[in-house]
Amino acid sequence: MxxxxxxxxxxxxxxxxxxxxxxxxxxxxxxxxxxxxxxxxxxxxxxxxxxxWPISAPDPVEAIKAQMAQTGRTQADLAVLIGSRPRASEILRRQRALTMQMIRKLSTDWHIPAEVLIQPYRLATDNRKRA
Incomplete structure (x- = not known):
């Protein structure tokens, strides 16, 4: 050529x-x-x-937040999708990991690629000392 x-x-x-x-x-x-x-x-x-210049995929929580911002969805919408308001809050605050069922729903209904959602990501940890 x-x-x-x-x-x-x-x-x-x-x-x-x-x-x-x-x-x-x-x-x-x-x-x-x-x-x-x-x-x-x-x-x-x-x-x-x-x-x-590799571009890494966002972590799952950031991907959910970005999708919410782009589509005008709220934490309440996430709660409806996964079936629990407290769980939605825990996920967004990194206190609870996504389950496979949540990943399926987010991928199917919100069109977030499953390969982004299944990545390992950092959860908030309890830094208080135990007595």
Whole structure:
């Protein structure tokens, strides 16, 4: 393929971005030489960006809070979904872990990816000394 090379530096990355940018107005047809070039460049860019600027998924509680903010949902809506107002509060305060049933409901009804919700996350701990 015409002048395709590995992306090893930020300068190479900028070059590759400029190369694919010209295809954005009119994406080349798959299976054509230009279409193949476009796909290879996108793959190289994606691999370079994943290595140099990885984006980690939010933790489950932050994902729930973000979804609530984006959709205008409230803690009361979460309580209705999971069946308990105190549990909703405990989850948002990190005092209770999500159960598989809660994860299923959040994934199905609120469209939060299950793979985000099943990640391990920090729960609040009781730092008071025991007598």
């Amino acid at each position: 015409k002048d395709i090379r590995p992306i090893r530096s930020d300068a190479d990355h900028e070059w590759a971005l400029a190369e694919v940018a010209r295809y954005f107005d009119k994406e080349p047809k798959r299976g054509t030489p230009e279409g193949d070039r476009f796909e290879v460049l996108l793959g190289l860019i994606e691999a370079y960006e994943a290595k140099h």
